[in-house]
Amino acid sequence: MASLKDMRFIIHDVLDTEGHLASLGVDASCDRAFIDAVLDEAFKFTDGELKPLNASGDREGCTLKDGVVTTPAGFREAYRGYIAGGWAGLVGPTEYGGQALPPTFGLMLEELICTANMAFAMYPGLSRGCMHALIAHGSEAQKQHFLTRLLTGEWTGTMCLTEPHAGSDVGLARTKAEPRADGTWSITGTKIFISAGEHDLSDNIVHLVLARTEGAPAGTRGISMFVVPKIDLDGSRNSVVCGAIEEKMGIHGNATCVLNFDAAHGYLVGEENAGMKYMFTMMNTARLGVGLQGVCLAQRGFEASSGYARERLQMRSLTGPKAPDKPADPILVHPDVRRMLMAQRAFIEGGRALCYYANQCVDILEMGADAERRQRAGELLDFLTPIVKGFLTEWGFTSVNEAVQIFGGHGFIRETGVEQYVRDSRITLIYEGTTQIQGLDLLARKVMMTQGKGLTHFIGEMQQAAAECRAELPELATTLEVIIAEWPALSMQIGAKAMANPDEVGAASVDYLFYSGYAVLATMWARMAVTARRRLAEGVDDAYFAAKIDLARYYHARIVPKMAGHKAAMLTGSDNLMQVNDAVFTAD
Ligand SMILES: Cc1cc2nc3c(=O)[nH]c(=O)nc-3n(C[C@H](O)[C@H](O)[C@H](O)COP(=O)(O)OP(=O)(O)OC[C@H]3O[C@@H](n4cnc5c(N)ncnc54)[C@H](O)[C@@H]3O)c2cc1C
Known part of the structure; x- marks a missing residue:
């Protein structure tokens, strides 16, 4: 189950999505009430129709027979529900049948x-x-034929x-494209x-395929993009077939396929040799989505393991029995179980805030009228994208592992369901x-090649967050100020x-990615803590807001110190990896 409460807190209280959209000239009907209504409807569909198919889809998998792939029981009906609910076209342009809601709505739906x-x-x-690639680079005819049906x-x-x-x-791609x-x-x-x-x-x-035309330059500069539909424009079956599905x-529940293209009919997207550039349109969106996958799976792991920690009775608290009427205390009393739960939640909620924050940059890029504001958002988004993808998936995997650990041996057993989250989340660190x-x-292209443009913008955001924390949450301001002084240097x-x-x-680079990820989440936690503090000061007596502040303090006190290890490791240089005996890398 997704955490609607936390989504609302981040979307409304921390990021003021209503104000943000209004500043972009979005229709006033996209207000808080409308956002909440979309969230509620999407939750009803996803929790009611999709969640029950998660474990069964995992057990059943997809099958291939005579070239036909069958998805697990219930997926077809659920997909029909997805179409019937109008979810497919939520954020697409109206001229091709979409509902033209801002990208943030797409992220909300994706999370659920x-x-x-x-x-x-x-x-x-x-x-x-x-769709994203076709909207940006497809011809009018391609949009009319393919985009309208995708929407x-x-x-x-x-x-x-x-x-x-x-x-x-x-x-290195070798797939060939020959003109007809x-x-x-x-x-x-x-x-x-x-x-x-x-x-x-x-x-x-609708397959978007990267291929090489004759005489194209070597490497990524010689890659073109083609639309290759399974069913061709004239209704005939195109010669693209699934040779196998991977075990x-x-x-x-998702079919991962080997696809054989045998003189299949294709349509060039945009210009020849510009395919890599176009594919990045798709990959950048997809990378933000994969980062979010890390958060989503971790959310499932936290729900399961936090419930289990309250119920499972093992050993007594170090400070004496907490449930003397029971044969043992709930494992929640043990400090390290609490650490594992807090680490999961600190990552999930910090990661969620980062995803929505980064997505506001997408809103600005796609809908903003002010060129300067768009440029800043683009630079910030370029910088944040590898952090969202790389850091949130690494931490997502760590989180679901902690969830299994809390279940002990029961976590390793399929019946409890948490081992699936570990298996599912492992791919997020690899694809895209x-x-x-x-x-x-991050390090070479987004920081060094731009002379730190995106980093500089983000440091500005950190300074603002530090200033907001200074009076009431000074310890958070102090950690941010240390990072602000250290990161650019x-x-x-x-x-x-x-x-x-x-x-x-x-x-x-990977230590730098982790260092940066911790820094960015420290900022998200500072912002969340300040907001929660305000809500408490308004007299909202809610344990949720108090917990937010506890988690922010936990993150700054116990997670931020991990940055020092990454800093020290990256400063040791490359010789301890590159100037070593080759025997280091042989197994015998
Ligand atoms: C379930 C699944 C779904 C997928 N879906 C899609 C899809 O829809 N479309 C699609 O096109 N592809 C898809 N992929 C492919 C996926 O994107 C690739 O597996 C991924 O990009 C890595 O490529 P590779 O597997 O060939 O590994 P390799 O590129 O061979 O990498 C092997 C190892 O070397 C490391 N490495 C490589 N180069 C460097 C470097 N310069 N510096 C440091 N380390 C390096 C990698 O990090 C990795 O650890 C999918 C893969 C899987 C398993």
Whole structure:
């Protein structure tokens, strides 16, 4: 079950979404009451229709027979409910049948769907990425034919980058695109690991495929993007077939496919050789979505493990029995069980705040009229995207592991359900660019190549948060001020080392990603604590707000010190990784 209360707190109280949307000139009907109504309706659908299919979908998985992929029982009906509810077109442009609500609404829906059922969420999730790329780069004819059907949900989409020898290095892709006499293209090659690549939820699937035209430059500069529909414009079956579905560790309810394109009919999107640029439109949206997946799964883990910690009776409290009438105390009395629960919640709520905060930048980019404001939002979003993707998925995985730990041996047993969250969440650290790729993106591209533009904007946000905390929550202001003084200098120090030796970037980047993630969440917690303080001062006597402040203090006192370890590690340089004997890397 998603935490509607916390979503509302972040969306309304912390981020003032109503005011934010009004500042972008969004229709006044998108007010707090409307946001709440959408949240309630979406929750009703996701909790009622999708959540019950989460464990059964995991057990049953998808099957492939005679080229036909069947999704787990109930998925087809649930997808029909998704279409009937009008959820597919929530944020798309009205001229193609969408409802044109701001991107923040899309995020709310995504959170609720994914918390209920991540494997299901990936069917509409991939469609959203596909729509995004078509809206930005598709021709009018492509929009009329494909986008309109994607927006009704009648058709779904995919994104086909990966090939057996081309994963993180998409520029190695070999799928070929040859021109046909009629101006269309013939696409030949094999794509692997394609999420929602084939299934029985929709009649047609719109594949966005990266391929190489003849004579194209090597690497990413020679990649073009094509729409390759499963059912072609004339209604015939296109020659793209599912060769296999992967047997995998988690998200069993989502079909991960090998797709064989055999002179399939394709339509060029935009210009030749610009495919990587276009794919980034899709990937940036998708990376924010994958970061959110980390939060959603952690939310499920926290719900399960916090309930269990209250009920499970094992051993006595170190300070004497707390439930003397029972054979033992609930494990919640043990300090380290409390630490694990607080770590989960600190990450979930800090991560949620970060996702909605980053998404406000998307709102500004897509709807803002003021060019300067849009530019700042774009720079900030570029900087935050690898942090959302890399840090929130790493912490999401840690969180669901802690949930299993709280269940002890029972967590390892399928029946309790928490082991599924660990299996499902593991992929989030890999697809849409691994943690290593996010680290490099953050440090090399988003910080060093921009001379720290996004970082500078975020430091400004931190200064504001520190000032707001100074009077009533001075310990939070102090931690922020230390980070404010340290982070830019540390970035410059690493940058200077990289000038002399490029391996310094790769050696520092994942530690830098973690360091940055902790810093960003420290800011989110400061903002949440200040807001909760205000609510308490208004006389709202709510344990939830008091808990927020406790969690903020916990985060700043017990989690922020982890940054020092990452800082120390990255400053040791690259020699202890690169100047070592090769025997270090052999298993015998
Ligand atoms: C369930 C699932 C769903 C997927 N869905 C899709 C999809 O819908 N569409 C699609 O196109 N793809 C999809 N993928 C593919 C996914 O995006 C890739 O698996 C991922 O990008 C990593 O590529 P790879 O597996 O080839 O690993 P590799 O690129 O071979 O990487 C192997 C290891 O090397 C590391 N590494 C590589 N380069 C560097 C570097 N420069 N510095 C440091 N470390 C490096 C990586 O971090 C990783 O740890 C999916 C994969 C799975 C398993």
